Amino acid sequence: MNNVISIYYINAQSHIARNIWSSSTTIIRILAIVPIYAMTSWLSLIFFEAAIYMEFVQACYEAYVIYCFLILLTKYLGGHRGVEEAIMLKETVRLVFPLGFCRLTPNKAWVWYFKVGIIQYSWITPLCAGIAVVLNLTGLYSNGQWSFNRGYPYITIIINIIQILALYTLVTFYINVKDELRPFKPLPKFIAIKLIVFFIFWQSVLMSGLAAVGVLRNTQYDSITDTGCNGSTTAYMCNLKLEFN
Numbered sequence: 001m002n003n004v005i006s007i008y009y010i011n012a013q014s015h016i017a018r019n020i021w022s023s024s025t026t027i028i029r030i031l032a033i034v035p036i037y038a039m040t041s042w043l044s045l046i047f048f049e050a051a052i053y054m055e056f057v058q059a060c061y062e063a064y065v066i067y068c069f070l071i072l073l074t075k076y077l078g079g080h081r082g083v084e085e086a087i088m089l090k091e092t093v094r095l096v097f098p099l100g101f102c103r104l105t106p107n108k109a110w111v112w113y114f115k116v117g118i119i120q121y122s123w124i125t126p127l128c129a130g131i132a133v134v135l136n137l138t139g140l141y142s143n144g145q146w147s148f149n150r151g152y153p154y155i156t157i158i159i160n161i162i163q164i165l166a167l168y169t170l171v172t173f174y175i176n177v178k179d180e181l182r183p184f185k186p187l188p189k190f191i192a193i194k195l196i197v198f199f200i201f202w203q204s205v206l207m208s209g210l211a212a213v214g215v216l217r218n219t220q221y222d223s224i225t226d227t228g229c230n231g232s233t234t235a236y237m238c239n240l241k242l243e244f245n
Contacts, residue, residue, distance in 0.1 A: 026072045056132070062125065062196075063122040063126050073186065076186065077177060086180045128158055170193075
């Protein structure tokens, strides 16, 4: 049902995009994450051996969605120069917890700090996902297993760090331009991006961590494919994606 709803809204936005200039094309690209993620999660449940490749597709598109969301906010503000003007009109640049006490002088460099802090996620995540695929092909990845002679813990830690940085930068950017963005009502989209992209990853890490310490029971699909808690994680993510829209 949620896939149908997503497709309906994508179709509606495509009609708008054909008739008037708007940000509809970018919105369509963001909305497409729901059917794409639902399909790849479903395929991961059916073909456990291919789960790592489905995760690669998901990671690449999630990174693309973050980029599209930044472009959408930039369009709302009138492009790069509009963002610069919005920042320069502020008395101070506010940071969020744990640096909320800082009040910094606004300058045009902040626009680049915000963009690089967010877009680095779009660069590094697909790279890490590609490395994970290569390690999996050589038998050195062990998806979901916290064994430090395998690649999974290191890839997970790297992605976790860049996600925290991207989320912190995204929240800081939004806090500083929320007044200018208010007419466009971006808050629901902002919350959606945070839940879909960031919460999903941390939920999967939590489940694999609980399995590693024995709180959750590891299961194996067969003697070759060690899935850990990936099956239940994928099922949960698929359901969350479908229900979220």
